[in-house]
Amino acid sequence: xxxxxxxxxxxxxxxxxxxxxRLAIANDPHDGLAHRLLSELEDGEELAVHAxxxxxxxxxxxxxxxxxxxxxxxxGAAFERLGDHDRAYAHYVRANAMRRKRLSxxxxxxxxxxxxxxAAFNPVIAQLCKGSGPSDAGPVFVVGMPRSGTTLVxxxxxAHPRVQAFGELTAFERALGDLSxxxxxxxxxxxxxAELRGQFHRVGAAYLSEIDALGADGRVPVDKMPANFRFVxxxxxxxxxxxxxxxxxxRLDTCFSCFAVNFTESQTFAFDVDEVAEYYxxxxxxxxxxxxxxxxxxxxxxxxxxxxxxxxxxxxxIVAHCGLDWDERVLIERRSIPRVRTASLHQVxxxxxxxxxxxxxxxxxxxxxxxx
Numbered sequence: 001x002x003x004x005x006x007x008x009x010x011x012x013x014x015x016x017x018x019x020x021x022r023l024a025i026a027n028d029p030h031d032g033l034a035h036r037l038l039s040e041l042e043d044g045e046e047l048a049v050h051a052x053x054x055x056x057x058x059x060x061x062x063x064x065x066x067x068x069x070x071x072x073x074x075x076g077a078a079f080e081r082l083g084d085h086d087r088a089y090a091h092y093v094r095a096n097a098m099r100r101k102r103l104s105x106x107x108x109x110x111x112x113x114x115x116x117x118x119a120a121f122n123p124v125i126a127q128l129c130k131g132s133g134p135s136d137a138g139p140v141f142v143v144g145m146p147r148s149g150t151t152l153v154x155x156x157x158x159a160h161p162r163v164q165a166f167g168e169l170t171a172f173e174r175a176l177g178d179l180s181x182x183x184x185x186x187x188x189x190x191x192x193x194a195e196l197r198g199q200f201h202r203v204g205a206a207y208l209s210e211i212d213a214l215g216a217d218g219r220v221p222v223d224k225m226p227a228n229f230r231f232v233x234x235x236x237x238x239x240x241x242x243x244x245x246x247x248x249x250x251r252l253d254t255c256f257s258c259f260a261v262n263f264t265e266s267q268t269f270a271f272d273v274d275e276v277a278e279y280y281x282x283x284x285x286x287x288x289x290x291x292x293x294x295x296x297x298x299x300x301x302x303x304x305x306x307x308x309x310x311x312x313x314x315x316x317x318i319v320a321h322c323g324l325d326w327d328e329r330v331l332i333e334r335r336s337i338p339r340v341r342t343a344s345l346h347q348v349x350x351x352x353x354x355x356x357x358x359x360x361x362x363x364x365x366x367x368x369x370x371x372x
Contacts, residue, residue, distance in 0.1 A: 001027065002034045014041050030057065032067030036074035036262075043081060051078040069098045073262040080260070085362045092260055096271040105268035107278050114230070114286050121233040125196070126293045131240045132197035133204030138241035139211060139221045140322045141172075143229035145283055146267055147257035148249040149304035154224040156307075156315050159333040162324055164219040166211070172223065175206040176234055204238035220322060227266070229283065232290045236298050243322050244294070246287065249304035252360035252367055255280050259366065273369040308354040 005020030021038035024031050035054050042050055057063060058071040072095035079088035140157065142150045158165035179199050211221045228235065232244050249257075255277055258270040269279035291299065300321040307314040315330050360367055 002031065002037070005034070005037060009037070009041075017041060030060075030063055030067055032057075032063070032070030032074070036070045036077075039074045039078050042078075047078055048082055051075060051082065054078070065098070069095060070262065072098065073260075076260060080362075089363050089365055095262065096259060096273075099262065100271040103265075103268045103271065105271075105275065107269070107275055110269065110279065111282055114282050117230060117233075118286070118289050121237070121293075123293050126233055126237060128193055129197050129200055129237045132200035133238040133240055134201065134208060135240050137208050137239070138243060138323065139208075139223055139239065141228050141232070141235055141242060141244045142222060142224040142226075142247065143232060143244060144226050144247035145229070145249065145254050145258070145280065146226050146263070146270070147261065148226065148254050149247045149307060150224055150226045152304070152307060153245055153247050153302070153318060154222060156311075156318065156330050157222050157322065159330045160319065160324055160327050161329065162219050162327075163222055163322075164216045165222045165224065166214055166216075168225045169210075169223045170225065171210040172207050172225070172228060172231060172235060172238075175203045175210070175238070176231060178206065179203055179234075200234070200237045203234070207239065220324065229287060229290075232287075232299065233293050236294055242298070244299045245318055245321065246299060246301045247304060247307075248301060250357070250360075251280055251284075252370060253356065253358065255370055256360035256363060256366055257356070273366065277370040305354075305357055308357065 001020045002024040005017040005024065008014070008017035008020060018038060018041045021034045021041070024034040025038065028034070035050075035057070039047060039050055039054065054071050054075055058068055058075065063071070072091050076088045076092035076095055079085070079091060140163075142153050142157075144150050154165050154167075157163045211223075214221075229246065232246070235242055235244065255273075258267065258276050259273065261267075261270070263270050269275050291301075300318065302314055302318060312331060316326055319326055319330060360370075
């Protein structure tokens with residue numbers, strides 16, 4: 001039942017999803033994930049009553065650690081929506097501490113990874129290899145930190161009749177993994193450069209082959225993998241016709257929004273206040289590098305706050321950057337995106353709202369820890 005409820009949620013059928021989660025809880029009152037998923041669909045008195053039930057369950061001896069972890073994240077979100085920010089933060093801290101113990105994230109290794117990327121795709125290589133990949137196809141990449149507004153941008157683009165949104169794809173990272181080291185020593189300059197450009201062409205072709213298999217049907221494909229911000233320079237080299245939309249959001253709000261979500265294994269930096277702040281700094285440093293390398297015609301940077309405060313202006317700018325004619329359906333049918341599988345699946349179905357601006361400031365303990 002819980003799995004069916006998740007599927008209903010992904011397609012925006014929230015009443016049906018809630019019914020499934022309630023049935024799952026009736027079958028197993030200790031199902032912490034079902035409790036969390038149900039609480040995300042509740043508000044007001046209904047949520048307040050459920051929060052007290054989850055609080056009692058989280059303190060029960062019979063509950064296992066995985067269920068307790070889900071309940072702690074659920075209680076953080078529930079008390080935040082109920083306006084009790086001190087209680088919410090206590091649960092968020094407890095949940096993240098539990099989650100962090102299960103992970104082997106190493107900030108030093110992450111920093112080294114970014115340094116290697118910048119060394120491998122430095123401005124000299126970018127200049128020598130520009131235009132290497134297939135130039136007849138121009139996908140759109142929406143990138144940024146998790147919880148920065150990338151799903152919102154995707155939903156705007158998805159309402160355009162000439163766009164096919166594919167969600168978060170790992171296709172480019174997979175294609176880039178086949179890029180091998182070219183040894184310059186035994187070659188003359190021209191041979192070395194030809195081999196390197198040939199590799200970028202193969203990366204681009206491999207990516208486009210995966211996209212074609214998904215069925216864009218002549219529409220502009222949108223790849224909304226936030227973590228592709230790491231690869232924006234090789235994206236440009238392998239796919240010179242691609243457009244990149246970088247979504248930025250206030251540092252404190254982004255970091256707190258990451259801290260408040262029980263991410264999957266891919267966001268291992270998010271479960272410690274110091275580590276999420278450090279990762280955000282690495283992201284900023286990397287995007288400053290990309291900004292200096294990429295042509296302005298390729299990279300559009302748009303702020304989440306601008307999108308929610310002046311959606312029409314921001315949407316027109318994004319649509320134009322992607323080489324599309326303006327279509328009013330971008331604003332009217334923004335919620336028509338068929339399926340959402342990210343942590344933003346509830347928010348993206350709602351009209352654009354600005355209540356998340358300044359969210360972190362309601363948690364001064366977190367802000368003090370991030371800025372120290």
